Amino acid sequence: MVDQPSSKPIATNPIPDLNTVAFAVEGPAYSSESETHVAYRPQSLYLVGTDGVIAAVLTPDDPQYHAIRAELARLNRLTSLADGQVLLPGFSDLHLHAPQWAQAGAALDEPLERWLGRYTFPTEARFADLAYADRAHRHLVQATLARGTTSVLYYDTIDRAAAVNLAHVCTELGQRGFIGKVVMDDPESNPEYYREDTATALAETERFINEVREFAPDSGLDAAPPIVQPVITPRFIPSCTDAALEGLGELALRYHCFTQSHCSESDWEHHTVFDRYGRSDTEALDMFGLLTDRTVMHHCVYLSESDADLFARRGAAVAHCPLSNAYFANAVxxxxxxxxxxxTVGLGTDISGGYDPSVHAMVRLAAIVSRNLESGVDASREAAERGGVADALVTLDRAFYLATVGGTEALGVRAGRLEAGYAWDVQLIDVHAPGNDLPIFENDEDPAITFQKIMNLSTPANIRAVWVQGRLAHGTLA
Amino acid sequence: MVDQPSSKPIATNPIPDLNTVAFAVEGPAYSSESETHVAYRPQSLYLVGTDGVIAAVLTPDDPQYHAIRAELARLNRLTSLADGQVLLPGFSDLHLHAPQWAQAGAALDEPLERWLGRYTFPTEARFADLAYADRAHRHLVQATLARGTTSVLYYDTIDRAAAVNLAHVCTELGQRGFIGKVVMDDPESNPEYYREDTATALAETERFINEVREFAPDSGLDAAPPIVQPVITPRFIPSCTDAALEGLGELALRYHCFTQSHCSESDWEHHTVFDRYGRSDTEALDMFGLLTDRTVMHHCVYLSESDADLFARRGAAVAHCPLSNAYFANAVxxxxxxxxxxxTVGLGTDISGGYDPSVHAMVRLAAIVSRNLESGVDASREAAERGGVADALVTLDRAFYLATVGGTEALGVRAGRLEAGYAWDVQLIDVHAPGNDLPIFENDEDPAITFQKIMNLSTPANIRAVWVQGRLAHGTLA
Incomplete structure (x- = not known):
């Protein structure tokens, strides 16, 4: 639930020199104040620096508000939101297989082996054609930006050049891209036409890291992280040899890179890894040096208490993928x-194990499947025998926190909140968009209710503009 | 899964006199051939009669196809679909509380008593203001038409005049509306400001039936059912006295009306009715004459084998509401x-127990929650102990069947299939809509794959036009 106005004082920096203010936006906003509480902030003035970071947030009761506002208007650097428009932090998508965008929505009623062998691997292999890859990557990055997704942790394919292309596309279109060139080297578990040998996989990963860092150098500044970063990406343990996993762990240490993989996604994966190492997927990934404070692991449906403790100790994050898990994980x-x-937990679409490219949809689904988890599902059993799990509910406010704060914390980006010192990664919502006019029939509707309508009912039509690090990446402000 | 072309010969009527053909549409289509099989039909010519019913379906190998096509073009009665456009039957929404549209998406993290008492009942009572009701009804009917919903079984409020307004709005905007004036008369379970006494509730229901039938008379022809029909609507047993339930059963018999109510929605409702009558909700509704072959009961989560057998024997249908059930039913x-x-089973949005006005969304959610039902949800238990139910999966093809054939059969409307003799209740999908260009990167993509992308990825932006009984009710054909 939300307050109006926020009961907590808003942290503001001293008002900056207006020469360093690239632009300002004036309007109402929602932002997580805590894990259980989304705060509504009425009309405020957000000053965004030339570095793309919020320099200050002023409220109308600030004595300098009107003078600063007038000066920014005179400089033609002020955007005032229209009636029905409101700001939200951009969302992070912690798991998305970029090449699978070409098959999103398809073949989900097929068994997993067929889904992989007949559809997914051929679809990914197709990205060795760079012209095709470029077209699909652009389409995907535009589609996710249009849905308010400002940061994405991507798998691409095993093809280094394709993954580099995705990094260029993200840079050009202005989306934060954390991008993995996939490693899958085990001849026992991967098709001949879509795998590399171990040495090639490692060498290509290292070359990929260097190529991406060459055009997107790390400034070392939290306030201005590189727009794209290379991520070390073993597909999952069952598709990799020990030698590859060891080598990737060494690269992660040497280059201080993010790592990602699937972890304890399904009964099958969970048991396969245990049979191979006599330890859990979490413990095995940790053994290879792949569980660090720059790690996001996907799905993580079957973590024991001790596995989750290890995640917490290492500072590794979980990408919760509620849609994909319904299809492939056999549990919530x-x-x-x-x-x-x-x-740390954020949300992932897992295109195309999940089909929906919208983190808005994942917010809704995280809430929905948590309801099934809490109650259990089989109506023929009495409630107490239904197999539910207590204290499992993901409320809308909690899901919003995962999409904003959780996702950015997982990725080490200082964004996800509309506060001074945070990057201007923002989506502008229009509740009266021509393509989807939300059912708001009262002029004085409680902002908490409007927030819930926005989160549950909006479509891409309601997302009028999206900025990443202060740059307009989707839509217009006309 | 789908075939190309359909392996079954398409039933066609003899080619009609072209003077009785109002218009024709030429293009590809998807339509359920069976419960497990959606058929793709390449380019065909649909001749729609002046009665709004498909008079004939011609394929290009028909010897008269080109001559008839040319003549219809000359008469300016032919629409040929553009590349990327395809026809689907319109969808039926078997459960929607019209007044709750004003609060759709809101307050779902509240407990049920608070959700009803603080939000829902006041929202519904507000519709006694007819100007407000008219505005909200129009907004809702337009929103659902824009999502491809051609038939809706509505609850309105206890206010007769408001329910009559909804019937007028459906008639004017061209949506099939099955409309219930709600009955809730028990002083023990309903608030003073939002209930009627028993005699008034029955008299107002009877007057409602007569008022609606006066301006929308039943022709007695399956081919041309009235666009709106009155539905006898006890809110649910716990909100009604026995006298009201008896009286409504008598009205159903006398007027041969549709009936609807909630049935075995939650543990609480299921047990409350059992405690009151020593029999199940299904048996109690049947006892009052409210379970007939013109009945749709909502939710029906807890039907025993014998309850479901009684539904089958009576010819009563179930509205499956996967979204709302996640919030309020405690099981799938x-x-x-x-x-x-x-x-007979169809789908319902249950606005606002569910928030999404799209039956497209219900198709997706019916599949998703069926996955949870089949597997169970608690990952800490071994798969066999997880509380899942075998043979529970609702595939995409099965969910589509529920949205089209299931829904129209429940409502006694001969529609939901693109075949001769069926009403032209149709949605025109554009996969390359500017607001949502689907990820289709191959010119020769398998139509089965394209169908799955349409069903899983489309937004309202992809629904370019919607007809009901041959009348264009949304969009344009420009």
């Missing part, structure tokens, strides 16, 4: 327990 | 079992 990830254990 | 309705027992 207990993300409330993970949060209680101190694990 | 076992709709595959109901189908095996011969019960």
């Amino acid at each position: 990830a207990p993300v409330r327990r993970y949060r209680r254990q101190g694990v | 309705a076992p709709v595959r079992r109901y189908r095996r027992q011969g019960v």
Whole structure:
């Protein structure tokens, strides 16, 4: 639920020299104040620096508000939101297989082996054609930006050049891209036409890291992280040899890179890794040096208490993928327990194990499947025998926190909140968009109710503009 | 899955006199051939009669195809679909509380008593203001038409005049509306400001039936059913006295009206009715004459085998509401079992227990929650102990069947299939809509794959036009 106005004083920096202010936006906003509480902030003035970071947030009761506002208007650097427009932090998508965008929505009623062998691997292999890859990457980055997604942790394919292309596309279109060139080297578990040998996989990963860092150098400044970053990406343990996993762990240490993989996604994966190492997927990834404070692991449906404790100790994050898990995980990830254990959790679409490219949809689905998890599902059993899990509910406010704060914390980006010192990664919502006029029939509707309508009912039509690090990446302000 | 072309010969009527053809549409289409099989039909010519019914379907190998096509073009009665456009039957929404549109998306994290008492009842009572009701009704009917929903079974409020207004709005905007004036008369369970006494509730229901039938008379022809029909609507047993339920059963018999109510929605409702009558909700509704072959009961999560058999014997249908059930039902309705027992099943949004006005969304959610039902949800238990239900999966093809054939059969409307003799209740999908260009990167993509992308990825932006009984009710054909 939300307050109006926020009961907590808003942290503001001293008012900056207006020469360093690239632009300002004036309007109302929603932003997480805590994990259980989304705060509504009425009309405020957001000053965005030339570095793309919020320099200050002023409220109308600030004595300098009107003078600063007037000066910014005179400089033609002020945008005032129209009636029905409101700001939200941009969303982070912690798991998305970029090449699978070409098959999103398809073949989900197929069994997993067929889904992989007949559809997914051929679709990914197709990206060796760079012209095709470029077209699909652009289409995807535009589609996700248009849905308010400002940061994405991508898998691309095993092809280094394709993954580099995705990094260029993200840079050009202005989306934060954390991009993995996939490693899958085990001849036993991967098709001949879509794998590399171990040495090639490692060498290509290292070359990929260097190529991306060459055009997107790390400034070392939290306030201005590179727009794209290379991510070390073993597909998952069952598709990799020990030698590859060891080598990738060494690269992660040497280059201080993000790592990602699938972890304990399904009964099958969970048991396969245990049979191979006599330890859990989490423990095995940690053994290879792949579980660090720059790690996001996907799905994590079957983490034991001790696995989740290890995530918390290492500072590794979980990408909760509620849609994909319904199709492939055989259970609902207990993300409330993970949060209680101190694990950072964000949301992932998992295109195309999930089909919906919208993190807005994942917010809704995280809430929905948590309801099934709490109650259990089989109506023929009495409620107490239905197999539900207590304290499992993901409320809308909690899901919003995962999409904003959780996702950016997982990625080490200082964004996800509309506060001074945070990057201007923002989506501008229009509740009266011509393509989807939300059912708001009262002029004085409680902003908490309007927030819930926005989160549950908006479509891409309601997302009028999206900025990343202060740059307009989708839509217009006309 | 789908075939190309359909392996079954398409039933066609003899070619009609072209003077009785109002218009023709030429293009590809998808339509359920069976419960498990959606058929793709390449380019065909649909001749729609002046009665709004498909008079004939011609394929290009028909010897008269080109001559008829040319003549219709000359008469300016032919629409040929552009590349990327395809026809689907319109969808039926079997459960929607019209006044709750004003609060759709809101307050779902509240407990049920608070959700009803603080939000829902005041929202519904507000519709006694007819100007407000008219505004909200128009907004809702336009929103659902824009999402491809051609038939809706509505609850309105206890206010007769408001319910009559909804009937007028549906008539004017061209949506099939099955409309209930709600009855809730028990002083023990309803607030003073929002209930009627028993005699008034029955008299107002009877007057409502007569008022609606006066301006929308039943022709007695299956081919041209009235666009709106009155529906006898006890809110649910716990909100009604026995006298009201008896009286409504008598009205249903006398006027041969549709009936609807909530049935075995939650543990609480299921047990409350059992405690009151020593029998199940299904048996109690049947006892009052409210379970007939013109009945749709909502939710039906807790039907026993014998309850479902009674539904099948009576010819009563179930509205499956996957979204609302996640919030309020404490389990997933076992709709595959109901189908095996011969019960007619369609889909319902249940605005605002569910928030999404799109039956497209319900198709997706019916599949998603069926996955949770099949597997169970608690990952800490071994798969066999997880509380799942075998043979519970609702595939995409099955969900589409519920949205089209299931829904129209429940409502006694001969529509939901693109075949001769069926009403032209149709949605025109554009996969390359500017607001949502689907990820289709191959010119020769398998139509089965394209169908799955349409069903899983489309937004309202992809629904370019919607007809009901041959009348264009949304969009344009420009």
